[in-house]
Amino acid sequence: GTFSAQWKCSMFEALFSESLATALTKRALDGLHEFGRTVNELQYKAKHTEGHTAAHAMLTEWLKDIGYEAHLIDNEENDKVAQARWGNVLDFVDWIAKRCGGQHSEEGGVSFTEPKQSVLDVAQTISVILSLAERGDDQDQVTLTTLHASKGLEWPHVVLAGVNEGLLPFKREEAELTAEALQEERRLMYVGITRARTTLAVSTLRRRKKGRDTVVGIPSRFLAEMKLHEGSTREDPREKLKRMREELAAKAAARIAGAAE
Known part of the structure; x- marks a missing residue:
């Protein structure tokens, strides 16, 4: 703590x-480096593990x-209490895995597949929610978050920064x-737009870093x-989302009907 404060950097x-x-x-120093490598490896796995099945397997293996x-068990005198706590941990793993998506469902004769999220995306969302909960009534603060982590949350005022080609939509150089x-x-852009309850500001960059250039x-x-540019009438985000879902369901049903013919 003293070293990081002196050099004005995070402890990690x-x-x-x-x-x-x-x-x-x-x-x-060797012990700290080993800890840092373990955290980096865990972050890498969490970032590249998507979907319910893969997420459940990854978290179970990590535990x-x-x-x-x-x-x-070793730190609890009562075995029943220890098993109950372990059961809570497994329930939490199931909860996280389900939110990583990828499950198939059917509604009105139309099949849907939940969009996949990585374990890291879900963890970031949990972090934001906990941060907001800890503030209590003191909500007059700026929250810096990612689009993935903001799913399911709302704020009175939202600023989407750096909405440029290559960033949103994101594109790797070689891909x-x-x-x-x-x-x-x-869909991610739509998530960002619909986080705003009152005002939404979107900014772009005139110049941006790309590697060293x-x-x-x-x-x-x-x-x-x-x-x-076509007008300033604001459609309720929830109504627009409902309409978009109905349109997607209608298109999916039409594709199924066409395939059946």
């Missing part, structure tokens, strides 16, 4: 600072690796932006799709 960033060796013994069940990926990015910022294609 301080773990890998070259100067940290001057403040700690080699044994202590097994760290021996959490044995930890609860092709497929129609499916573009549609998923469009600075390139001209191109406004996202999604801004043109919003058709803000």
Whole structure:
């Protein structure tokens, strides 16, 4: 804590600072580096694990690796209490896994597949919710969050920053932006728009960093799709979402009917 405060960085960033060796013994430093690598590996797995089945397997394996069940049993005198706590942990794993999506359901004869989220996306959402809950009545603060983590939440005023091509929709240098990926990015944009209860501000960058270079910022294609120039009538986001779901269901039903013919 003292070292990170002195160098004005987070405690996790301080773990890998070259100067940290001057403040700690080699044994202590090795232990901290091992902890940092473990956290980075866990973050990587959480970022690249999507969908209910994969998320459940990843979290269950992680709990097994760290021996959490044995930890609860060893530190609780009452076996029934320890098993009850372990049961709560497994319930929480199920809860997180379900929110990673990928489950198939059917409604009105039309099959749906829940959009997939990564374990990291769900964890970030939980973090934001807990942060808001801890504030209590003191809500006059700025919340910095990602689009994924903001799903299901709302604020009176929302600012979407840096809505540029390459960022939203996101595109890696070497990867092709497929129609499916573009549609998923469009849904993400809609998530951001509908987080606002009263006002929404959207900004773009004139220039942005791309690797080590600075390139001209191109406004996202999604801004043109919003058709803000056509009028200022504001449609209720919930009604618009309901309408979009009905349109998607109708298109899906039409495709099924066409395939049956």
